[in-house]
Amino acid sequence: LIDSASIEENFIQCLSSYFSSNPKQFSTIIITRKNESLFTSTLDSTAQNLRYLTPSTPKPEFIFTPLNESHIQAAVICSNKLGIHMRIRSGGHDYEGVSYVSEIETPFIIIDLAKLRTINVNITDNSAWVQAGATIGEVYYRISEKSEVHGFPGGICTSIGVGGHIAGGGFGALARKYGLAADNVLDAKLVDANGRLLDKEAMGEIPFWAIRGGGGGNFGIILWWKIKLVPVPKSVTVFTVSKTTEQGAEDIFNQWQEVAPGLFDKDLFIRVIFQPVSAANKTGRIISTSYNALFLGDTNRLLKVMQKDFPELGLTEKDCLEMSWIKSVLYIAGYPNDTNPNVLLQGKSTFQNYFKGKSDIFTTPVGAFQELSRRLLQEDNPLMIWNPLGGAMWDFNFYDTPFPFRSDFYYMVEYLTLWHNASEDVSKHLDWIREIYKYMTPAVDDQRRVAYVNYRDLDLGVNKKNATNFKEAAAWGNVYYGVNFKSLVKIKKKVDPENIFRHEQSIPIDLSIK
Ligand code: FDA
Structure with a gap:
């Protein structure tokens, strides 16, 4: 075992010799050590999931913040040479915090790209x-x-x-x-x-x-x-229309499932957000389904499209707002309407929470409105988002990029549960989300269950410290990449045979895969 001080000392020593012919580069290196006052704020700065910042979560030995390309090259070479495990962080939004926490392997360091944002x-x-x-x-x-x-x-x-x-x-x-x-x-x-x-x-x-x-x-x-x-057009149209059960939410949602991926005009994106809200008579909570949309055209054309393909929502002119595309970005992201777009330059998250997410990608409408609503009402702060695929998503072939869920895949569904205190009973929230996921199993029974890698879910399985084989990693590899998983394993073997870039769900090295 090497102690923190020697890891850091050896690393700095290695960087110094790497930059021996260019000491100016070495002098600009930023390393934030565990015992420094800036350590916690640097670590927390972009980390989205507070669940992975609790005192008991493993912490990096130090955070290396490169300022240019050669700093990163030096960091990779030195980590490699010294056998120091790296985690790479850009925006810190990984659902399971794998960019800033290593649960399977300590000690580790973070290479934080926060200052590289040109x-x-x-x-x-x-x-x-x-x-x-x-x-x-x-x-x-x-x-x-x-x-x-x-x-x-x-x-x-x-x-x-x-x-x-x-x-x-x-x-x-x-x-x-x-x-x-x-x-x-x-x-x-x-x-x-x-x-x-x-x-x-x-x-x-x-x-x-x-x-x-x-x-x-x-x-x-x-x-x-x-x-x-x-x-994008100079002016686009957005709307958010919410429906409760009393307003026919179930039938409207069932209809949306039928038409949103396949039938809708490519210019139209309508996602559905399920969330509990207070009932109007304040007698408890009910489920609200919000249809949150972007249309690449004006209100007149949108109303025609909606009348033809989705009249059940009852969209009217007064629900529609026309604005520039950049303002629509803010609108869909949930900023108040009068927000200046330059808020985006602050790069600040509006989300940082304790949370757990899971996802499904369905090939058929699944209905299930009543039971999903009942289950959402049992949880404190749940959220379920249905995103339609179709349109251009279906124009790509399953092997064009590693994301294989193209034609035939209808929507990506995200299940989320959020909480606000470290002291809360985490297992209660985890049990809730695992149960709702289990409940949805029959909806995918004829096919393999698949998910989106950017909604990372460590419940699917994690790498062992050194030797996870193809078969074991298929537990998540097949789920995220389907038929492309094997190609990714082959490429990994070629480009990173020593498995320098690894985390809980990284692509494994399996020498038996040809
Ligand atoms: P982070 O820095 O945590 O990295 C994520 C993974 O990529 C880690 O494995 C990390 O090591 C690796 N990595 C980071 N930088 C790298 C680099 N430069 N080179 C190589 N590997 C690198 N997704 C989506 O498609 N659409 C959406 O609308 C949303 N919305 C959303 C909202 C919120 C609140 C969250 C928390 C997440 C999303 N996501 C999402 C998911 C998001 O796309 C996913 O978490 C990304 O991996 C985040 O990238 P970051 O660089 O922020 O994450």
Whole structure:
């Protein structure tokens, strides 16, 4: 066993010799040690899930905050040489905190990309180079600064980091029009297991395929993504219409399940959010289903589309708001209507909570309204979000990127439970979410059960410290990547044979897989 002081000392020593010919680089290195006053605030700064910040959660020996590419190269080379386990963090939104906590292996350090957030937008060639530590909200803002008619199809929560987000796919309100964020990546720069800085051409097509949806923390440290900008109208339309059981919520939801993925115009994205609310007569809680939508067009055309495909919702002109795409980003993310878009530059989360999430991706309508509602009412702060697929999500083939859930997959469903105090009975919340997940099992009985890697769920299984084989890792690998899992294992063996980039659910090395 090596103590903290020597891990840090050896690491610094190694960096110093790495930079011996360029001492200026060495002098700018930022290492935040466990005993320093800034340690807790640095560790907590972007960590989203407070469940992984409790005193009993393992803490890193130190946090290394690179300021440039060569700092990252040096960190990878030195960690490798000294056998120090690294966790890579961009936006810290991992559902199970694997970017800042190692439960399966200590000691460990964090490479925190929070200071690498440059965004260079090039409207002329419809692209942008974005650094991994930037939030997706910053990317949206910088694009909108340059053009009112360009956007990018990334996630809805604006504080997610582009490093992990795009590596895991990236699903949002433009997905039915343009697919995932990872479907719209043109190039990337990453530091590989040998500390080399590689772009698409240097890494080759196959690793470039793997990093666009094969999950964060597997194949290297992404420094930059080159993303493709997509056209958006100067003015889009948004609405949120809520329905309770008394207002026919069950029939409307059943109808939404029938039409939202397959029938709706590609310009229309309507997700459904289930949440308990206080009953109007204050006699307890009831379930509200909110239809939260973005339409890439004006109110008139939206009303026609809705009248044709989903009249059951009863959308009226006064429910609709027209605004610029960047304002719609804020609206869908839940900011108040008068929020200035420059709030996105603060990169701040509006979510930090104790939480547990699980997800399903369904191939058929499943109904289940009554029982889901009953179960949601049993929990303190539950949330269930139904996201429609279809549209452009179905234009891609299952092997185009590692995210294989294309045609035939109807919606991604997220189950969440939130709590606000470390002292709460965590097992009660975990039991609740595991039960609701169990209840949904028959809805997927004919197929294998699948989920979205960006909604990481460690209940599916975790790596053993050193040797998890393909079969064991299939417990989550097949769930997240379906038929693409085997290809990812083969690529992992080639690009990271020593398994430098590993975490609880990283792609394993299995030498028997040919
Ligand atoms: P974080 O830094 O925690 O990293 C996540 C994973 O990627 C870890 O394994 C990490 O090691 C690895 N990683 C991070 N940076 C890397 C890099 N530079 N190179 C290689 N690996 C790296 N998803 C979605 O598709 N649509 C959505 O709308 C939302 N909304 C949402 C809201 C909230 C509140 C949360 C907490 C999460 C979401 N997500 C989401 C899920 C989100 O996309 C997912 O957690 C991403 O992995 C987050 O990326 P970060 O960089 O923020 O996470």
